[in-house]
Amino acid sequence: EPEVTQTPSHQVTQMGQEVILRCVPISNHLYFYWYRQILGQKVEFLVSFYNNEISEKSEIFDDQFSVERPDGSNFTLKIRSTKLEDSAMYFCASSGRTGAPSPLHFGNGTRLTVT
Amino acid sequence: KNEVEQSPQNLTAQEGEFITINCSYSVGISALHWLQQHPGGGIVSLFMLSSGKKKHGRLIATINIQEKHSSLHITASHPRDSAVYICAVSGGSQGNLIFGKGTKLSVKP
Numbered sequence: 001e002p003e004v005t006q007t008p009s010h011q012v013t014q015m016g017q018e019v020i021l022r023c024v025p026i027s028n029h030l031y032f033y034w035y036r037q038i039l040g041q042k043v044e045f046l047v048s049f050y051n052n053e054i055s056e057k058s059e060i061f062d063d064q065f066s067v068e069r070p071d072g073s074n075f076t077l078k079i080r081s082t083k084l085e086d087s088a089m090y091f092c093a094s095s096g097r098t099g100a101p102s103p104l105h106f107g108n109g110t111r112l113t114v115t
Numbered sequence: 116k117n118e119v120e121q122s123p124q125n126l127t128a129q130e131g132e133f134i135t136i137n138c139s140y141s142v143g144i145s146a147l148h149w150l151q152q153h154p155g156g157g158i159v160s161l162f163m164l165s166s167g168k169k170k171h172g173r174l175i176a177t178i179n180i181q182e183k184h185s186s187l188h189i190t191a192s193h194p195r196d197s198a199v200y201i202c203a204v205s206g207g208s209q210g211n212l213i214f215g216k217g218t219k220l221s222v223k224p
Contacts, residue, residue, distance in 0.1 A: 033210040043158075043201065043214040056211045089156055095209060104148065104210065106158040 002026040006092050006107035013082055013114055021077045021110045023092030031096040032075045033104070034067065036060070036088040043091070049075065082114045117142040121202050121215035128222050134189040136218045138202030141183065145205050148212065149176050149187050152199040161187070161200075192222045 005024045013019050025032050034046040047057040049067055064086075066078045075094075079086055092107045118141040128134050138147070149161040162169050162176040164185065169176050173192075178185040189196055199219050203212040 031210055035212075037156075042216045043203070043212075045211050045213070048208065048210040056208055058211075091158060093158075093210070102209070103160045103163040104212075105160065106150075108155070108157040111156070 002105075004092055004094055004105050004107040006090075006110050008110060009108065010111045011113070013112070015084060015114055016081050019079050019082055019112065021079075021090050021092075021112070023075045023077075023107055024073055025075055025092065025094030026105055027073070029094035029096055029105070031055075031094060032067075032069070033093045033095075034077045035091045035093065037091065037109075038085075038088045046077075046090075079112075082112075084114050087112055087114045117144065117204055117206060117213045119202055119204055119213050119215040121200075121218050123218060124216065125219045126221070128192050128220070130193055130222055130224050132192050132222075134192050134196075134220065134222075136187045136200050136202075136220070138185045138187070138215055139183060140185075140202075140204045140213075142206065143180075143183075146209065147178055147185050148203045148205070149185070150201040150203060152201055152217065154198070158201075189220075192220075194222045194224050197221050 007022045032049040037043045047061045048055045064080050068076050089109045091109045093104045095104045096102045120139045122137045146165045151159045164178045173190045175188040199217040201217045202215040
């Protein structure tokens with residue numbers, strides 16, 4: 001069965017550095033998402049992406065964050081200047097072959113540690 | 116803003132027991148998702164519901180739109196069912212989900 005793949009599985013970075021988290025969604029899916037889960041807390045929506053543009057974003061997704069689909073297969077989340085509080089598990093997901101609401105397919109996550 | 120409440124927070128069961136996890140939400144939704152999060156952190160989608168009932172193997176999910184309530188049932192539970200089960204709801208657009216805190220299930224052999 002097709003999978004959403006995320007790399008790296010674990011990223012350690014210093015405060016103030018830029019990080020790029022990478023995701024390869026399921027091919028032919030139309031909708032792409034990023035979520036984060038701070039350790040011990042619930043999962044939170046960050047952003048949704050459709051038709052090569054952001055369709056929705058949460059309050060968490062401020063100017064430090066950006067998303068891109070640079071080559072038609074990868075879907076990236078960039079954090080420009082990381083803060084300690086950005087330490088979390090980041091999940092990518094994709095859905096919707098047909099454009100109708102459909103179940104989400106999640107990647108295994110990237111654990112980001114900011115020191 | 117929708118609030119999603121799950122109960123119980125923690126659940127310990129003996130192998131073979133019938134398990135029910137509940138989810139309530141405060142505002143009307145377009146869909147409700149049940150997700151399973153493994154100890155390693157990965158998330159798997161179990162069900163997406165907008166009405167009625169769905170069944171997959173030993174898992175059953177139901178939703179009552181009028182009462183804003185959903186349940187996830189596991190029949191003949193097994194230690195491999197041990198995981199965190201998360202309820203999440205979407206209002207208008209798919210993917211913009213509000214998540215519950217999860218129910219940590221431990222099934223003992």
